[in-house]
Amino acid sequence: MAEALSREGFGRLFFGRAFASAHGEARAAELRGAPRRARVVCVASGKGGVGKSILATNLAVLRARAGERVLLIDFDVGFANDHLLYGLAPKHDLVGVLEGRVSALDALATGPEGVQLLSGGVGRTELVSATRRELERLFRALAPLESRFDRIIVDHGAGLSYATLAQLSVAETLLVVASHEVTALSDAYALFKRAHAANPRVRAGLVINRAPSRAHVDSAWERYSGACRKFLGAVPELVGWVPADDAVSASVDERRPLVLSHPDSPAARAIEPIASWRALDQAAGASAFYEQAGAVLR
Ligand SMILES: Nc1ncnc2c1ncn2[C@@H]1O[C@H](COP(=O)(O)OP(=O)(O)OP(=O)(O)O)[C@@H](O)[C@H]1O
């Protein structure tokens, strides 16, 4: 127990320092007159239900707790979940932004630790079959948010919609989520293959979620990394793995993020180091991320 506590203490301290230095650089850039640029990380998967939203919502809380101004965009349009995981009932969503009924800034809802959430909305199917022109218009409407945040976390729907592909094509950082099962790994491979083809410079990491044991993770990683190396010549980093843990489902029922409601659970302890993945702080920061994503659609 004492060892566990001291490990946690070290993790917090280290994370805090890493962030403080990144934050200091951003502040220095601001003082030099350089425009502030949010660092964008996309959270995506091939297969549905593998834990993207759990990871994205908890990641957002941890980054905000460390001092970042965090925007979480739930791009699972029409099937959004993040507001439920935060216990929120947002008045507005991405469809309202697309339709020009509300500005992106006015559509935000405040979640735990001050995370700002832009919901994807529930039961609104307008954007599911959005045309490229509509998506481009939505991306344009989101662009003004970029200068207001240090971090934008995009929680994508499963698979590769136009919206997802356009954002992955210009993202600096990508977290691919999969379980240890061959089906989820195969879909995660397909997603990374497409993202890498469109955006060879993307810094990609894999998170294996809901793993029954370390041995399952080792064998999944061996298969996944072997296929990526052989067929793509590029391998994402294994950023971390999260054990199967009943505390996750308890946190969903409580509508409070796991790292706040069950901070000492094995799954929460496993998510903490994922939130301090080096690539998150090494990203230069998107210059006009949504303008570039819109250009991909043209
Ligand atoms: N580490 C875990 N241990 C136990 N259960 C988990 C774990 N991670 C996720 N779950 C369960 O899986 C469910 C689905 O997770 P989540 O909503 O994050 O998946 P998703 O990838 O976002 O799904 P979708 O593709 O529909 O967006 C959660 O509600 C939770 O009950």
Ligand SMILES: [Mg+2]
């Ligand atoms: Mg989800």
